[in-house]
Amino acid sequence: MTVLETGGDQLPQERRIVTEIPGPRSRELEARRKRAVAPGVASSLPAYIVAAGGGVLRDADGNQLIDLGSGIAVTTVGNANPRVVARAKEQLDAFTHTCFMVNPYEGYVEVAEALNRLTPGDHEKRTVLLNSGAEAVENAVKIARVHTGRNAVVVFDHAYHGRTNLTMAMTSKAAPYKKGFGPFAGEVYRAPMSYPYRDDAAAGTKVSGEDAAARVIEMIDRQIGADDVAALVIEPIQGEGGFIVPAEGFLPALAEYAKANGIVFVADEVQAGFARTGAMFASEHEGIVPDLVTTAKGIAGGLPLAAVTGRAEIMDAVGAGGLGGTYGGNPAAVAAALGAIEAYESDGLVARAREIGEILVKRCERLQAQFPEVGDVRGRGAMQAVELVRRDSLEPNPELAKAVAQHAGANAVLVLVTGTFGNVLRFLPPLTISDALLHEAFDVLEEGFAAALR
Template sequence: MSTLEKGGPALPQERKVVTSIPGPKSLELEARRGKAVPAGVGASFPAYVVAAGGGIIKDIDGNQIIDLGSGIAVTTVGNSNPRVVQRAKDQLDAFTHTCAMVNPYESYIEVAEALNRLTPGDHDKRSVLLNSGAEAVENAVKIARSYTKRDAVVVFDHAYHGRTNLTMAMTAKAKPYKTGFGPFAGEVYRAPMSYPFRDNFAANTKVSGEEAAARVIAMIDNQIGGENVAAIVIEPIQGEGGFIVPAEGFLLALVEYAHANGIVFVADEVQAGFARTGKMFACEWEGIVPDLITTAKGIAGGLPLSAVTGRAEIMDAVPGGGLGGTYGGNPTACAAALGAIESYEQDGLADRALELGELIVKRLEKMQASHPELGELRGRGAMQAVEFVKAGTMEPNAELADKLAAYAAERGVLVLVTGTFHSVIRFLPPLSISDALINDAFDVLEAGLDEILGK
């Protein structure tokens, strides 16, 4: 077993089902949870965890589950990654908190320096550290508005940016993220996303990235006015929207338009960032250099941390005291981030993401060859997805996605259903997972698809 596969506990890297999943002890805890935690806090896979490492989650009933979710792209370096754990332990022994806005510490600076170095572009940069992805996105908007002295923010169909009031307004999907929670923050405008699978079918021809961007630009010019827009905020690969990879040229055209009109271009890399796609950041696939970039999830190997990194002149436009928060850049989270970044760079995890992506795509292509219900395979690196449709149509097939995810769960494989139409299964394995576990998981998924579809 490699160092990466060990994680915290030395878990055997194998799937093992010893009870029903969820098992009796998990069901006991789930009953307790129902009496202590509000119904609005969901749990799609209520197998209660007692240990995790490498590509395995062990539940309280002794089942060992193959993890193809990574805590929604958080434990990209592997759960309980040794570098992350050791750095966090050392920091806990030193001190737990002082508030970086009161008594600062070196690790905050070290994380900021690493982000300034790693993010695209060789221009002068600054980074502010925060707690969550939503907080990072909200601060990016604050910074862009402060810099441009404008109000309007352009976001996209199928986008997900968070659960705060402003980021709910920026998020596209109503249920479960927005319904009943309004009114929302104003001056947020939604533009059509480049969605090649559906765009090409609707147009009966290939819609180029430039053509898709022209729709957005026309909407901005005619409905908002480019001179009123503070920021264009986009996920280079959409996450909760269904791992939508825009057509090549779409992002670049938007960047060029933004720069021509004094608009801050913000790349939301909360889910796609940190080696997940086979490059450190997804926008690098098209050579995009954002003005601001938001990060979270994979940044600290499981501890809560996020950041906004951007051009120095934009970041410094906010007056002193205008950015920050009590826990932003918590010292233990900063220490964990330094361990995670060390792992990304020294353990070759971007290359490993490409290897995993090739393996996943190969298995999905085999399934697609005999099942037309797999409408599109898409993604980059170890951020892959399949969109399910009714055979011979473009109609989303949420029922099949749910049934396959449930089948896999019962047999010890964790996958996540997502997408605007709830018809996409996404694959986000930790980059420390073995090929053997990936193949075992896809054996289960392939058998499940055959059984559900009666083939």
């Protein structure tokens, strides 16, 4: 049993069930929440957390849950990474805020320099720091529009880009993200995504990435006109859409088309970025060099920070005062980001993501061999998923996904449900988790499938 130092608390790296989950103390807190917090803010599992680290979460009742969610891919370096904590504490002792747009500070510049170095491509780059993934995507669109003098934005089926008005328009799934919140921003066009599991079944043969890209290109040329498109925005691996990995060749074909037509190619790496997929950025798996990259989630070990990084000639198109925000690049958040980046580069976390991926794939394929309802296993590195269907069909099975997730939560394993159809279980463990905890978590998931299908 390993022990992880987490802010003075020593967390044994083990699953532990003390009470039912959620327990009495969590239920008390949940009752307070219902009186104080807007009901539109929902939680997957109302077990209230008091400590976390490594691969476990300790709740208010003393239960310890195995973490397969990482706060939705945020705590990739762990919930209390020593490098992150030390940097943030040092900054908090110095000052909490000045606003970079008023009095700048070195940490912001250091993070920008690191992102310019780490994101794909060796061209000259610039970075702007922001607060959230949605804000980063929205600013990427602003920058692309100024640079090109065009308005249209192309996005994809199953995409998720955020909850602001513009990014809701860019997001595909209606409920719960868009329903009732319109009207939305205009000049957003949706193209068909490469979705190998369903594309191949519908076609009765393998649909190549190039053929899937040809559908998109035909749609743009016919419905919009390439010379009116400012940006093509795509997640190299779709997150909320269900961890959809496009067919090989899809992304390079679109990037080539964008380059040939003066369209800014934007890789939304908010969920897939920062070592999660076994490369620092998911774009690297097919050698894609985006014009702009949006990042957030794993950037700062849990503190709110996001960024747009891109080609200098594109980023420089926006004049002074056109980008920014009061809290963008907060001093404590950029200090945490420097700690997280140090961890990615110095602690072997990219390689660890690949090791975790090998375990996840084997365990997911074992589930698939036991339960025909596991229709597809997909992902990269420590970003894996299973899509659940009704037996002998492609019909989505969200009820099974919900039942398995509920069984897991009740037995101290946190797993998240996602996908356009609500039928995908996604696995996003922190890269600090042990192999033993991963295997134990999947033993619980196997029990959950067996119980739900009994």
